[in-house]
Amino acid sequence: MNSVRVYIATTEGPAEIQRITEEDPGIKSVVCLDSKAMALPISAGYDAFVREPTGVIEKCFGHSAFRMDVSRHISEGMSWQLGVFAAHALFLAGRLAGKREAAAQAIWLTGEVNRDLEVGAVDHVAEKLRRSGRLFSKLETDGIPVMVFLPREDFAELDESWLREHGIGTQSRRIVPVDGAGDLFCALGLDEPTPPRESKIRPEETETTLPLRLPAARTALVMGGLAVLAVLLGVTAWRSGVADWLALAEGGDFGKL
Known part of the structure; x- marks a missing residue:
């Protein structure tokens, strides 16, 4: 060189x-x-x-x-x-x-x-x-x-x-x-320097607009948590119903099934 x-x-x-x-x-x-x-x-x-x-x-x-x-x-x-x-x-x-x-x-x-x-x-x-x-x-x-x-x-x-x-x-x-x-x-014999890279943040994602997206993110998180809770409650209720049905069947009390 x-x-x-x-x-x-x-x-x-x-x-x-x-x-x-x-x-x-x-x-x-x-x-x-x-x-x-x-x-x-x-x-x-x-x-x-x-x-x-x-x-x-x-x-x-x-x-x-x-x-x-x-x-x-x-x-x-x-x-x-x-x-x-x-x-x-x-x-x-x-x-x-x-x-x-x-x-x-x-x-x-x-x-x-x-x-x-x-x-x-x-x-x-x-x-x-x-x-x-x-x-x-x-x-x-x-x-x-x-x-x-x-x-x-x-x-x-x-x-x-x-x-x-x-x-x-x-x-x-x-x-x-x-x-x-x-x-x-x-x-x-040198190349001229290239301009500095532009920011990857889009104009709509400035300090004034970014916080506006936070409530939506929290809402999605809360909704996801509620969905999981509903599934857990459903599974618990289903297990409880099956247990009652088996108890009645073992006792021969088929009229209450």
């Missing part, structure tokens, strides 16, 4: 998403540093990005609590959202490369993702690219191609000559401008 390593772009350098694990839905999602028992300040924002009704991860992928481990600190902004969204999509598809696992491809992402899965512009894109130069060179040396995902609006503001100077936009460092999550799914 084509495993993909995910890097979140930051102004301090790229942060690798090392692992995602599903957690009990009753707890909050958390971001930890390099498998340590250390929750990063971004955890509150991550939980809001995951959980309904504010977030999109539960909406798209069906689970509401995760632990995510990253290789370096990530700031409190919103530009990490596109990378996290991509990592969850790959995790669901079984294609997210974990820490020290082999990867056939790498992706580098920056961008904000809203409720409608539109990707919005972010700040400091050129600085993030500069800070990732060493990573890009290492990936190229290792023969691992990297796709650079960034908001289309930010891509339009980058100088093409500057990109060429830094070797960005080549076959091994391909730029993918995106407007929304659909562009991401297409570039990674």
Whole structure:
């Protein structure tokens, strides 16, 4: 399977998403540093990005609590959202490369993702690219191609000559401008998430109508009990009549039969 390593772009350098694990839905999602028992300040924002009704991860992928481990600190902004969204999509598809696992491809992402899965512009894109130069060179040396995902609006503001100077936009460092999550799914060869299942409760079976069925159920139960009681009484009476008939027959008192 084509495993993909995910890097979140930051102004301090790229942060690798090392692992995602599903957690009990009753707890909050958390971001930890390099498998340590250390929750990063971004955890509150991550939980809001995951959980309904504010977030999109539960909406798209069906689970509401995760632990995510990253290789370096990530700031409190919103530009990490596109990378996290991509990592969850790959995790669901079984294609997210974990820490020290082999990867056939790498992706580098920056961008904000809203409720409608539109990707919005972010700040400091050129600085993030500069800070990732060493990573890009290492990936190229290792023969691992990297796709650079960034908001289309930010891509339009980058100088093409500057990109060429830094070797960005080549076959091994391909730029993918995106407007929304659909562009991401297409570039990674992923199926778009299916809509959440609709409730199996019919409209007429809402909280206001369900109690109205309860008296009918109780009536049926009572009627059934009365029917059983009637049968038992009938059997008792029949047995009593047979006993009297046998007693008269044994006494020869056939006139009273």
